[in-house]
C-alpha cells in the first residue's frame with residue numbers, strides 16, 4: 568500500500584438498526600492495526616465495511632473462512648489468484664495443477680506445518696487446520712493490504728504467534744480483529760478499540776499495556 572487509506576463515514580446496519588459508526592479513521596501505509604473489543608462490539612462489521620471500500624484489492628481472512636469443502640487444500644489456496652489467470656488456465660488447474668503453482672502453494676503450507684495436507688479435501692480438516700488454509704490463501708494472494716477477522720482464534724499459542732509473524736512479514740499493512748490482547752500488542756503498531764460500534768481507543772501499541780485495553784471488555 569503506498570497511499571493512506573482514508574475511511575470516512577463507515578456505518579453498519581442490520582435490519583435497519585445501526586450497529587456500527589458512523590466512524591472514520593485513516594490506515595497509513597506500514598501500519599499494522601489490531602481491532603479489539605468485546606464480542607458484538609462491531610469488529611467483523613468494520614472489517615467487512617473496509618473490504619467493501621477497497622473493492623476486493625485486499626487479501627481477506629473472514630471469520631467464517633469461506634473454504635470450499637469439497638475441494639482439496641491446494642485448490643482452496645490457489646483460489647486467491649483465480650482472477651490473475653485465464654479461465655482455461657484455471658480449468659486446467661482444477662484437473663492437474665501446474666508444477667510452479669504446486670511448488671508455491673506447498674511452500675506456504677509447509678511454513679504453516681500443513682504441507683502433508685495439500686491434496687486432502689478441506690472438509691476432512693480440523694478447525695485449526697481449516698483456519699491455516701484460509702491463512703495460506705491470504706498469504707498466496709497478491710495484495711499489499713490484509714484484512715483478517717480473528718485469523719488465529721482456533722490455533723494454539725505458538726502457532727498463533729508463528730502465523731502473526733508470517734502475516735507481518737508478508738503484509739506491511741494490515742487490519743486484523745484479534746481478541747487476544749497480548750498477541751495484538753506483540754504484533755501490531757496501532758490498536759483501535761471498538762465499543763458499541765464506536766472507536767473507544769486509538770493509540771500506538773507501544774504506548775499501551777493490557778490494562779489500558781481491559782476497560783473495553785467491562
Ligand SMILES: Nc1ncnc2c1ncn2[C@@H]1O[C@H](COP(=O)(O)OP(=O)(O)OP(=O)(O)O)[C@@H](O)[C@H]1O
Nearest residue numbers: 581582586604605606607608609610611612613630
Ligand atoms: N447477521 C446479523 N443480523 C443481525 N445482527 C447482526 C448480524 N451480524 C452481527 N449483528 C449485530 O451487529 C453487532 C456487531 O456484530 P459484529 O459481528 O460486527 O461484532 P464483533 O465485534 O465482530 O463480535 P465477535 O467478536 O463476537 O465476532 C452485534 O450487536 C451483532 O448482534
